[in-house]
Amino acid sequence: MTAASEIFLPVRDYDLAATLDSGQVFRWRQVENSWHGVVGGNFVKLAQIPDGIRAETFPAVEKWDWLREFLQPELDFVAVLNSFPDDEPMRNAVAACRGLRLLRQEPWECLASFICSSTKQIVQIRQIVEMLCQKFGDPIEHRGGPAERRKQPRDSGFLPKAATPALFAFPSPQKIAAATEAELRECKMGFRAPSLLNAAREVAGGCCDLEKIRKMDYATARAELMKLRGVGEKIADCVLLFAYGFDGAFPVDVWVERALQNLYFSRRRASEKRLRKFAATYFGPHAGYAQQYLFHYMRTKHHD
DNA sequence: AGCCAGGCTTGGT
DNA sequence: ACCAAGCATGGC
Numbered sequence: 001m002t003a004a005s006e007i008f009l010p011v012r013d014y015d016l017a018a019t020l021d022s023g024q025v026f027r028w029r030q031v032e033n034s035w036h037g038v039v040g041g042n043f044v045k046l047a048q049i050p051d052g053i054r055a056e057t058f059p060a061v062e063k064w065d066w067l068r069e070f071l072q073p074e075l076d077f078v079a080v081l082n083s084f085p086d087d088e089p090m091r092n093a094v095a096a097c098r099g100l101r102l103l104r105q106e107p108w109e110c111l112a113s114f115i116c117s118s119t120k121q122i123v124q125i126r127q128i129v130e131m132l133c134q135k136f137g138d139p140i141e142h143r144g145g146p147a148e149r150r151k152q153p154r155d156s157g158f159l160p161k162a163a164t165p166a167l168f169a170f171p172s173p174q175k176i177a178a179a180t181e182a183e184l185r186e187c188k189m190g191f192r193a194p195s196l197l198n199a200a201r202e203v204a205g206g207c208c209d210l211e212k213i214r215k216m217d218y219a220t221a222r223a224e225l226m227k228l229r230g231v232g233e234k235i236a237d238c239v240l241l242f243a244y245g246f247d248g249a250f251p252v253d254v255w256v257e258r259a260l261q262n263l264y265f266s267r268r269r270a271s272e273k274r275l276r277k278f279a280a281t282y283f284g285p286h287a288g289y290a291q292q293y294l295f296h297y298m299r300t301k302h303h304d
Numbered sequence: 305a306g307c308c309a310g311g312c313t314t315g316g317t
Numbered sequence: 318a319c320c321a322a323g324c325a326t327g328g329c
Contacts, residue, residue, distance in 0.1 A: 119325040124312055190310035195327085232327050254325055 005060035010052040011073040015099030017048070022296050023122050024103055024242050026113055026129045027170070040066040040106065041169050043142050059141055072104050080247075083284045089263035090290065093297035100296055102289060103242060107210040108203060109170040110243035111225070114235045115196050116189050124188075129170075131187035136175045137168030176200035195230025202228060218246050241288040250279050250287045259294040 020028040020035050028037040034047040044067065045056045055067055068074065081098075084090045116132070117125045176184070177200040184193035202208035208228065213221045221244065225236040237251035252260075252275070260275045270278075283290040 117325090118327065119309080120311085121313075121324060124310095124324095127312085185310090188311065191308085191327095192310090230327065234326065 003060045004056050004058050005062075006054065006056045007064050007067070008049075008052055008054050009068070009071065009073045011071075012051065013077050013099045014053060014071075014073065014101055015048075015097060016046055016053060018097050018100045018296065019103065020046075022100060022292065023299075024292075025105065026122070026126045027133070038140060038169060039070045041138075041140065042066070043140050043167075046071075069104055072101065075101070077101070080286045080289050083286045084290050084293075085282060085284065089259075090293070093290075093293040096297050096301045097293065100292060102245075102247075102292060104245055105243045106170075107213070107239065107243040108173055111199060111203075111210070111228075111231075111239050112170070112173075112176070112196060114238045114242075115199055115228075115230045116192050117238075118192060118230065118235065128187055128189050132176075132184075132189075133168040133170055135183070135187060136171035136179060138171075138175075140167055140169055142167055173200045173203040177204040192230060195228070198229045199231070214244060218248055221246065222249075237288075241291075247286045247288045250283065250291045252276060252279065252291075253295075255295050255298045256291055259298040263294070 016035060017030070020037070021030075025037070028035050030036075031045075034045045036043070036045050038044070042057050042061060045058075047054045053071065053073065055064070081094060084094065112132075113125065113129050116128045120128070176196065179197065179200075181193045181197055184196055187193075189196065199208070203210060208224070213224055216224065218240065221240055222233075222236050225231050225239055226233070231239075234251050234253055237249040240246040241249040241251060250256075252272075256279075257272065257275060260279060261270060264278065264282075265275070279287065279291075
């Protein structure tokens with residue numbers, strides 16, 4: 001039962017590194033030529049190979065539907081690219097990183113992570129989420145041996161970072177609901193702690209049904225998520241896009257706002273409201289995908 | 305409407 | 318080395 005299992009997913013135009021490091025997910029780490037992470041309670045290693053992705057799990061699994069759901073390799077990616085507006089900024093953004101994809105995450109992990117994300121930079125979100133998993137997550141069987149819970153959330157300096165892959169599942173709503181605000185604050189999430197605690201209680205108690213949201217239309221689903229403390233328009237849109245696959249969701253953070261301002265309204269300053277209205281119609285049915293390209297382009301290549 | 309909420313990173317000295 | 322400013326979102 002402790003052996004590994006392996007699968008090859010044939011897919012083109014899939015840049016694993018860009019995708020796993022683009023601020024959608026916060027637990028993936030690059031180890032040499034592969035990426036280590038946890039999906040659906042499974043420890044998994046992913047590697048980019050010429051015509052696809054190679055995946056390994058420890059211990060072995062028999063079914064891979066959970067991984068296909070997460071990676072979405074069967075998406076008609078070219079159709080998505082073709083749906084983008086044919087203008088210079090979009091062409092540049094796509095050329096800068098063709099193969100950047102949207103993942104399909106588990107709703108609770110995505111919601112909880114993005115509640116912790118407000119006014120944080122990606123490095124800090126990673127730290128918070130990792131501490132949360134170490135403190136509250138169930139250990140994941142890993143290379144045949146049981147995981148050991150480290151005493152300190154931060155690296156002590158003894159263990160080289162490369163030797164400490166993700167060993168804990170993302171904690172369930174029930175587990176977080178049973179925590180105290182003070183315990184959550186130990187994960188350095190500051191004022192987001194009461195919001196996370198509230199969300200965990202709403203979900204664990206059934207008042208917020210994350211599965212029901214799948215069947216709602218975009219506007220209803222968005223309003224439902226925004227009932228939660230600490231979830232405004234931006235975080236709701238992130239969850240709708242990254243966990244539920246609402247491709248029309250277009251999260252506007254300061255990076256995207258700057259991208260829209262600089263790339264599409266460079267001649268005169270546009271109000272935030274005007275930028276949102278523009279974005280809501282201009283980018284088409286896969287606006288969320290377009291947003292991810294603009295976001296990545298602004299953060300990596302485009303400087304002025 | 306404008307300020308506040310942590311903590312880490314960046315920039316200036 | 319130090320301290321200030323910046324980051325970036327939602328609630329009141």
